[in-house]
Amino acid sequence: MRTHEAKRNVVVVGAGLAGLACARDLAAGGVPVQLLEAGDAVGGRVRSDRVHGCVIDRGFQVFNTSYPQVKARMDLRALRLSPFTPGVVTHTGDGRLRRLVDPGRRPREARDLLAAGVSPRDLAALGALSARDVFAPAALLRRSGRERTTGAALRRAGFSERFVEEFFRPFLAGVFLEDELETSSRVFHLVWRSMLRGTLCLPADGIGAVPRQLADGLPPGAVRLETAVTALTDDGVLTEGHGELPAAAVVVATGPGVAGRLLPSLTPPPYRTVTTCYHLAPDLRGRGPDLVTDVARRFLNTCVLSEVSPGYAPAGLSLVATSVLGAAAPGTGKALLGPLAEVYGAQTSGWEEVAVRTVEEALPAMTAPWPLSRSTRLEPGRYVCGDHRATGSVQGALASGARAAREVLADLAR
Secondary structure (H helix, E strand, O other): OOOOOOOOOEEEEOOOHHHHHHHHHHHHOOOOEEEEOOOOOOOOOOOEEEEOOEEEEOOOOOEEOOOHHHHHHOOHHHHOEEEOOOEEEEEOOOOOEEEEEOOOOOHHHOHHHHHOOOOHHHHHHHHHHHHHHHHOOHHHHHHOOOOOEHHHHHHHOOOOHHHHHHHHHHHHHHHHOOOOOOEEHHHHHHHHHHHHHOOEEEEOOOOOHHHHHHHHOOOOOOEEOOOOEEEEEOOEEEEOOOEEEEOOEEEEOOOHHHHHHHOOOOOOOOEEEEEEEEEEEOOOOOOOOOEEEEOOOOOOEEEEHHHHOHHHOOOOOEEEEEEEEOOOOOOHHHHOHHHHHHHHOOOOOOOEEEEEEEEEEEEEOOEOOOOOOOOOEEEOOEEEOOHHHOOOOHHHHHHHHHHHHHHHHHHHOO
16 A cells, blocks of 8 residues: 555656756656656666766767756756857868857857858848847747748748758757758747757766756655666556666656656657767867857867867877767767868877767657647656757756656646
């Protein structure tokens, strides 16, 4: 028989960003909560490792300061954030590097866009698109217009095919992990807005500092690591090695694969896979915190992470992260050395491959029509949250976790 405490206890399965946000809000609402994590640390896909003196994020990561959930929950100063260059560098088909900066942040460099070959027509279209997305209320962007693919939205906005192919397609391939511009136009507009309104950064101690800070706000003992949930039961959850734990409600905040196994009635969306290769290089200091894309699509993007945050590499060395779509084929890191030699104008044969990270459930495939927010209620006493219930972003994961907590608290109060 359940105790009185068990009648209110809530179990959250999965200590990624959604699960952490949900558990924190439940605890703030006065509900006893246990956050069960199968791994050895919190964070889910948002984690960092130390390898040969380097900070190795589990996949290329950026932290956007403009997200409402981030502003409400995070102590940004404590993260010791360092920014990327506000813009992107494109490696063009003729081997040149074309720098496209955000003229709103660096107005003195705005005229360089014309010198870089951006046509007046494309500059005007970029200004109109950006102004609309920056200044229009977010609620309006969520509702306005017919939902299209991102490619159709860009054509409708008046961009030339050349600008789409040389800028938007390679850049957005790294954002949405697909290079066909098939992501929902509403998702695109909201993400574009967030990039223009915020600053893309890295925490000094790696992206894993974000979930650690969230976990620090939970009551002592609320997080149980290395506690895998194997099934949901009528009275709670069944764990591997720890037996059954009672709960009045269970929130599944895992990745889509585990969520689908625990909740057979759930149909998660397809997910995108990405691989990031990390190389140590001796001679890239002073290159700047630039994100570089490739028109030829040999890679999604590359960046000298230690130029963004020096602590990512040992003193005197540079850490380069280069991402490709899909799972890593044998020799992926070595195959990238040729293109990277072109991008960085450096001899790459001596670069040391320190890590390769493949993230199989990196981002939901947010094709139109894509609901920007969904209820987390699945069955009586069963809830599910994560970026697949909102948008594939830190904001989406945190917002979905917050919604799960609100719905659980409302149901328990009945």
